């Protein structure tokens with residue numbers, strides 16, 4: 001008999017989703033800075049007097065203790081202490097759905113067991129910004145672009161995807177190539193990106209989310225940035241995220 005290696009971990013995490021399991025158990029999907037996205041069982045979490053309490057709600061920021069057995073994909077959750085609840089934002093439909101949409105994007109793009117510190121920080125800071133009253137549209141726009149950047153899918157806005165020459169304003173986006181092209185390479189699939197959209201993309205790349213949200217960027221411009229992000233995301237995934245439509249209905 002060989003003993004199975006058992007490793008206890010204790011780390012900061014944000015809950016992405018929970019599912020009801022057998023009996024009174026809950027399956028919890030969470031993201032951590034150092035161990036990426038993980039899945040764990042919280043045994044007895046659905047009983048009335050669960051020791052996990054309200055800390056298991058989606059988007060709660062927690063300190064989580066779990067036990068990992070070598071070879072098991074699913075860990076066993078031992079303890080959860082709440083650091084920050086999403087609760088105040090849940091009283092505001094647009095904020096609540098915005099947070100859910102950002103969490104679904106992170107859940108989709110985060111790899112299991114892959115360190116995901118930047119994705120984790122993005123989720124942490126955008127959720128905090130929503131709780132602190134930043135414009136939900138600005139926060140969602142920021143998150144959509146950054147998730148594509150961190151996933152390595154957002155194309156370079158510096159060089160033409162076709163001939164690699166430096167790009168000039170206005171930028172042109174080619175839907176077939178899924179990248180920015182120069183005036184010479186622009187074919188019939190390329191559309192001109194308004195300069196205020198390019199400025200917003202620059203601001204997203206340079207600023208923290210709260211500073212970006214504090215800039216009074218026009219709603220139309222933010223929707224154009226979202227439209228570009230949506231095109232690139234759908235092209236990569238081959239489908240649209242579940243909460244996208246819900247968000248579209250509440251964010252007018």
Ligand SMILES: [Zn+2]
Pocket residue numbers: 160161162163164165181182183184185186
């Ligand atoms: Zn070119």
